[in-house]
Amino acid sequence: MTSVDMRNASGDTVGTATLADDIFGVTPNVPLMHQVVTAQLAGIRSGDQSTLTRAEVRGGGRKPWRQKGSGRARQGSTRAPHWRGGGVAMGPKPRSYAQRTPKKMVAAALRSALSDRAAEGKVVVVDGWDFPAPKTRDARVALAALGLTGRVLLVLDREQEDAAKSFRNLPKVHLILPSELNAYDVLCSDWVVFTRDNLPAGSGAGATTEAASE
Secondary structure (H helix, E strand, C coil): CEEEEEECCCCCEEEEEEECHHHHCCCCCHHHHHHHHHHHHHHCCCCCCCCCCCCCCCCCCCCCCCCCCCCCCCCCCCCCCCCCCCCCCCCCCCCCCCCCCCHHHHHHHHHHHHHHHHHCCCEEEECCCCCCCCCHHHHHHHHHHHCCCCCEEEECCCCCHHHHHHHCCCCCEEEECHHHCCHHHHHHCCEEEEECCCCCCCCCCCCCEEECCC
């Protein structure tokens, strides 16, 4: 188990948090993360590109000229692919780019990504966001007090509405629910911030936050 300082929104240390080894202490599997992230990005592609075939282009119903006697190559339609304004041969059509990825692979990739951030000391645990009212200024001050620069992935519960409204206008902060946590967002962020209530506990003993002793 790895212990990290648990701090409040002012940046003060108020206790310790234990990171579960089966979530934050595994050896990162780079090929697995690449495969899962590639599949995730492929799944969000719209796939709505489309071109017209020679059967779908308007016009071209009449034979351009007679079959023989003109001295030119025989043609049946002005909408053939080699004609200007004709259809496209083997062009793209609407399709789905989604790739089937087993749930165990997705979960393993997430553990690898979290372990990679934890190994770099980029996992932060906050006791809670006690904002009296939604204010972007308070959120910016809190990030500065915690020393968080660059892209920050902030894991928030649905009940933390004031915190979500405070952070959502900051351009380098990405909000995500614990159930939506994924390897792509973790790898795209410089910091991953959990609260004491939504920190993944894992299956190991003692994988919970511990309050500071007075």
